[in-house]
Amino acid sequence: MSRCLSERGIDHVVLERGEVANSWRTERWDSLRLLTPNWQSRLPGYAYEGDDPDGFRTMPETIVFISRYARVIDAPVETHTRVTSLTRADAGYFLATDRGEWRSRSVVLATGACNIARVPACADRVPATIDTLTPMQFRNPDQLAPGGVLVVGASATGIQLAHEIHRSGRRVTLSVGEHIRAPRVYRGKDIQWWMEHSGVHHERYDAVDDIARARGVPSMQLVGSPERMTLDLNALSGTGVKLVGRLAEIRDGRALFSGSLRNQCALSDLKMNRLLDTIDQWAAQSGLDSEVEPPSRLEATHVEDAPPLGLDLASGEIKTILWATGYRPDYSWLHVPVLDRKGHIRHDGGITPSPGLYLMGMQFLRRRKSALIDGAGDDARDLSAHLASYLSHPPQH
Numbered sequence: 001m002s003r004c005l006s007e008r009g010i011d012h013v014v015l016e017r018g019e020v021a022n023s024w025r026t027e028r029w030d031s032l033r034l035l036t037p038n039w040q041s042r043l044p045g046y047a048y049e050g051d052d053p054d055g056f057r058t059m060p061e062t063i064v065f066i067s068r069y070a071r072v073i074d075a076p077v078e079t080h081t082r083v084t085s086l087t088r089a090d091a092g093y094f095l096a097t098d099r100g101e102w103r104s105r106s107v108v109l110a111t112g113a114c115n116i117a118r119v120p121a122c123a124d125r126v127p128a129t130i131d132t133l134t135p136m137q138f139r140n141p142d143q144l145a146p147g148g149v150l151v152v153g154a155s156a157t158g159i160q161l162a163h164e165i166h167r168s169g170r171r172v173t174l175s176v177g178e179h180i181r182a183p184r185v186y187r188g189k190d191i192q193w194w195m196e197h198s199g200v201h202h203e204r205y206d207a208v209d210d211i212a213r214a215r216g217v218p219s220m221q222l223v224g225s226p227e228r229m230t231l232d233l234n235a236l237s238g239t240g241v242k243l244v245g246r247l248a249e250i251r252d253g254r255a256l257f258s259g260s261l262r263n264q265c266a267l268s269d270l271k272m273n274r275l276l277d278t279i280d281q282w283a284a285q286s287g288l289d290s291e292v293e294p295p296s297r298l299e300a301t302h303v304e305d306a307p308p309l310g311l312d313l314a315s316g317e318i319k320t321i322l323w324a325t326g327y328r329p330d331y332s333w334l335h336v337p338v339l340d341r342k343g344h345i346r347h348d349g350g351i352t353p354s355p356g357l358y359l360m361g362m363q364f365l366r367r368r369k370s371a372l373i374d375g376a377g378d379d380a381r382d383l384s385a386h387l388a389s390y391l392s393h394p395p396q397h
């Protein structure tokens with residue numbers, strides 16, 4: 001957004017509570033690599049120029065990538081400046097920060113979709129003998145007490161951490177709710193390549209049937225690894241990770257799991273195959289069939305006949321619970337009346353009902369790819385155009 005505002009000659013400042021790329025510096029685990037290939041993280045006027053376009057950046061590489069962009073575009077960033085309150089003021093907004101006050105005619109909320117790790121309400125009932133932590137606190141398995149680990153949540157974060165913790169020699173139980181399965185490589189190309197070129201990533205928010213639902217869909221089960229590994233539930237259970245259903249409750253020291261594991265997996269397989277059908281259709285229409293490998297389908301997800309519906313948390317088998325149950329934004333500092341009753345910002349493709357206030361970085365904000373690094377550019381182009389027009393034609397008071 002800063003780059004797009006500069007291109008339009010709009011005077012602006014970027015307030016950042018930490019350093020540039022703060023989330024990647026402070027909120028991610030050590031082994032994490034981007035699950036999007038190098039070629040895919042494009043920002044306005046900036047793209048990957050190295051010799052490994054299909055590789056996956058480590059965290060240090062991601063931090064360098066974003067920090068370098070800030071320098072290349074000469075972004076006017078005020079680091080170590082935390083916004084503590086945003087309110088409406090005459091003809092604009094008033095921002096209180098821990099380094100002084102700012103007034104502005106327009107504000108873009110780009111504080112991220114993943115500020116706080118979500119934890120289910122039943123976390124309060126975990127017996128005191130068990131350690132609990134979130135992915136934001138997890139750095140590597142050495143942090144964990146010896147013994148079994150229950151990982152709750154099987155989307156991108158949960159599957160990666162279950163895999164890593166299992167490889168550290170601990171017994172891992174993975175509680176699986178709704179999830180989106182995908183092969184890393186399909187017909188010889190990365191799944192992200194297919195989603196980009198077939199147009200899936202470009203689908204617009206105003207063209208999907210149920211945008212509220214689309215915005216709540218969990219992340220795809222993907223990992224970025226040098227081996228281009230597909231890390232799905234079959235891969236995990238094949239190495240010994242125990243699969244159980246969605247965590248429904250913790251009562252009297254027992255974790256209770258839903259009986260829907262088989263259905264959840266069948267639904268996820270069905271949705272994956274629908275995505276692959278879309279890709280196959282597009283490949284055929286685009287004349288790619290002779291250039292890429294033939295269509296194929298993964299084996300259905302294996303689920304044991306009677307997965308356990310309960311786990312005694314007092315038995316000593318589980319020493320740690322890791323909540324990989326998603327993230328949410330933090331709007332505790334936002335005092336402009338734009339939140340709905342669920343605490344989400346009301347917006348139309350990033351344009352909030354409060355004139356001059358914009359939102360970025362949310363899932364399916366304007367396009368399916370909006371919450372990816374690669375999605376920011378197109379959204380910023382659109383929203384900066386709206387913002388420029390707002391500044392030249394402010395509403396009459």
Ligand SMILES: Cc1cc2nc3c(=O)[nH]c(=O)nc-3n(C[C@H](O)[C@H](O)[C@H](O)COP(=O)(O)OP(=O)(O)OC[C@H]3O[C@@H](n4cnc5c(N)ncnc54)[C@H](O)[C@@H]3O)c2cc1C
Nearest residue numbers: 016017022023034035036082083111112114361371372373
């Ligand atoms: C575990 C994980 C893995 C991911 N992997 C990928 C991936 O592989 N590929 C990909 O494309 N995307 C990935 N994403 C999504 C990724 O977070 C987004 O693509 C991208 O970071 C969004 O950028 P952003 O600037 O909107 O948000 P963020 O990167 O979260 O940046 C928000 C910034 O706002 C600052 N901030 C917040 N509140 C305040 C405040 N009150 N005052 C001042 N500053 C504030 C934060 O410090 C932060 O620097 C991942 C997300 C997570 C959580």
